[in-house]
Amino acid sequence: MTRPMSIESSRLPWITAAASFGFLVTQLDVTIVNVALDAIGDGFGAPTAQLQWVVDAYVLALAAMLLSAGAIGDRVGPRRAFLAGLVLFGLASAACGFATSPLALILARAAQGAAGALLIPPSLALIARAAHGDDRRRAAAVGWWTAAGGVSIAAxxxxxxxxxxxxxxxxxxxVNLPLCAIGAVLTLLVAREAPAKPKVPFDLVGQALAAAAVTLLVGGLIEGGHRGWSGAPLAALVAGLVLAVGFVLFERRAPHPAMPLSVFRRRPAWSAVVVGSALNFTYYGLIFVLGLYMLRVLHWAPAKAGLAFLPLTATFIVSNLLSGSLVGRFGAKVVTSGGVLVAACGYALTARLGAGSDLLDMLPGFALIPGGMGLAIPALTSGLLASVDRHDAGAASGVLNACRQVGGAAGVAIFGALAGAGMVTGLRTSAVVAAVMLAGAAAVLLAPARKASDR
Known part of the structure; x- marks a missing residue:
C-alpha cells in the first residue's frame, strides 16, 4: 500500500523552487561579478589586488560561515534561517551596490558571503523534510536545486x-533584490517551520574555531597562489591547520557540539565530504586554468572564451536533472561513483590540449566533466541527507558545503600555481592531477564496507 503524503511532502515541488532561489543567488554572485571588475576598477581607481578581493571576500566568508549556518538552521528551524538569509543577502547586495570605496565594497561582499552561507544548509534541510524519507523524490528535488546553481553560473x-x-x-x-524577494515570498507561502532542536546552549567556541580555521586556510591558499607559499600565507595555513585540529578535539568533548562528530562516523557521511571536496578541487581549479589558457595561449577574446564554457554548463544542467531519476533506480552510491569516473575521463581527455588546440578539441572533455559532475553532486548530497537524522541535516550539509568551498579555493590556488610555471604544461599537469584524484575518490566510494555501521 502506498503511504499517503503529508501536506509538507505534497508541496515538495514548490518548496524545492523556493529553496532553489537561495542556491541560485549564492552561485550567481560567484560569476556575475567577474565581468564587472574592470568597470569597478575604473570607477574606484582600484588596483588589481583590491579587485581580486572583491571576488575572494565573498568566497572566503561563504566558506567560513557554512558550518555555523547549518547549526543555526538546525536550532532555530530551517525556514526561519532561510528567510533570514534571504533578507540579509538582499541587504548586503544593496550595500554592495551603494558602496563608495573599494574597502566598503569588499566588506559588503564579505557580508554577502556570510548571508549566502545561511541559504545553503537550511534550503537543503527544507527539501529533506518535505521529501519525508522518500529517497527518490528527495534525489529529484536535490537535482533541481543543484540545476538552479548551474543555471545561475551559466547566466x-x-x-x-x-x-x-x-x-x-x-x-x-x-539584481539580487527581486530574486531574494521572490524566494522569501514563496517560502512564506509554501514552507512550514520544522520543529527546532531543543533549546541548548549555542557552541560559540566551536563555531569560532571553525570559522577562524576556514578563514585562515582559505585566505592562506588565496594569498599563497598570488604571493608564494612562504611568509604570511604559510603562517596562515599552519595556523588554520592547528585551529582545525583544535576544533575537532574541542567538538569531541563539547556537551552541545556545533558539528556532531557522531554523524560522520558512518561511511556515507565522511565519504561524501571527501568526495565532495575532491570534486570542487578539480572542477574549480581546472576551470580557472582553462580560462587563462583560452585568453593567454589561444588568444581568444573574453566574449569568445565565455561562450566556450556554455556547452560545459549546459551539460551540467542536463546531468543534474537526470541524476535524481538514476538515484531512484540505482542508488546514490552507484550514481555518485559513476559520475566521478565519468568526470575523471573528461579530465584525462583535457590533458591532451596544447598550444594549437581549438574548441572541437575541448568538447569531449567539456561534455564528460560536467556530465559526471552533474550526476555525482546531487547523488552525493542526497546520499548524505539519507544517512543522517533529519535534525542533523543542516549541520551535515553545512560541513559538506564548507569542505567543498575549501576544496574549490585550494584547487584554484594550486592549479593556478602550476599554470604560473608554464600555461600549457600547467594545464596538462592539472588535468592529470584531477583525473588521478577523482579516480581515487571513486575508489573510496566503491571500496567494500568493513562493518555494518560503515554502510
Whole structure:
C-alpha cells in the first residue's frame, strides 16, 4: 500500500523552487561579478589586488560561515534561517551596490558571503523534510536545486555583461533584490517551520574555531597562489591547520557540539565530504586554468572564451536533472561513483590540449566533466541527507558545503600555481592531477564496507 503524503511532502515541488532561489543567488554572485571588475576598477581607481578581493571576500566568508549556518538552521528551524538569509543577502547586495570605496565594497561582499552561507544548509534541510524519507523524490528535488546553481553560473557572465553595459556595474548587485524577494515570498507561502532542536546552549567556541580555521586556510591558499607559499600565507595555513585540529578535539568533548562528530562516523557521511571536496578541487581549479589558457595561449577574446564554457554548463544542467531519476533506480552510491569516473575521463581527455588546440578539441572533455559532475553532486548530497537524522541535516550539509568551498579555493590556488610555471604544461599537469584524484575518490566510494555501521 502506498503511504499517503503529508501536506509538507505534497508541496515538495514548490518548496524545492523556493529553496532553489537561495542556491541560485549564492552561485550567481560567484560569476556575475567577474565581468564587472574592470568597470569597478575604473570607477574606484582600484588596483588589481583590491579587485581580486572583491571576488575572494565573498568566497572566503561563504566558506567560513557554512558550518555555523547549518547549526543555526538546525536550532532555530530551517525556514526561519532561510528567510533570514534571504533578507540579509538582499541587504548586503544593496550595500554592495551603494558602496563608495573599494574597502566598503569588499566588506559588503564579505557580508554577502556570510548571508549566502545561511541559504545553503537550511534550503537543503527544507527539501529533506518535505521529501519525508522518500529517497527518490528527495534525489529529484536535490537535482533541481543543484540545476538552479548551474543555471545561475551559466547566466552570470551573460547577465552581468548586459547589466554593466546598459545600467552600470552596481546593477550586478541590485539584481539580487527581486530574486531574494521572490524566494522569501514563496517560502512564506509554501514552507512550514520544522520543529527546532531543543533549546541548548549555542557552541560559540566551536563555531569560532571553525570559522577562524576556514578563514585562515582559505585566505592562506588565496594569498599563497598570488604571493608564494612562504611568509604570511604559510603562517596562515599552519595556523588554520592547528585551529582545525583544535576544533575537532574541542567538538569531541563539547556537551552541545556545533558539528556532531557522531554523524560522520558512518561511511556515507565522511565519504561524501571527501568526495565532495575532491570534486570542487578539480572542477574549480581546472576551470580557472582553462580560462587563462583560452585568453593567454589561444588568444581568444573574453566574449569568445565565455561562450566556450556554455556547452560545459549546459551539460551540467542536463546531468543534474537526470541524476535524481538514476538515484531512484540505482542508488546514490552507484550514481555518485559513476559520475566521478565519468568526470575523471573528461579530465584525462583535457590533458591532451596544447598550444594549437581549438574548441572541437575541448568538447569531449567539456561534455564528460560536467556530465559526471552533474550526476555525482546531487547523488552525493542526497546520499548524505539519507544517512543522517533529519535534525542533523543542516549541520551535515553545512560541513559538506564548507569542505567543498575549501576544496574549490585550494584547487584554484594550486592549479593556478602550476599554470604560473608554464600555461600549457600547467594545464596538462592539472588535468592529470584531477583525473588521478577523482579516480581515487571513486575508489573510496566503491571500496567494500568493513562493518555494518560503515554502510
Amino acid at each position: 552570470g557572465p551573460v547577465l552581468g555583461g548586459l547589466l554593466v553595459e546598459s545600467l552600470g556595474w552596481r546593477w550586478v548587485f541590485f
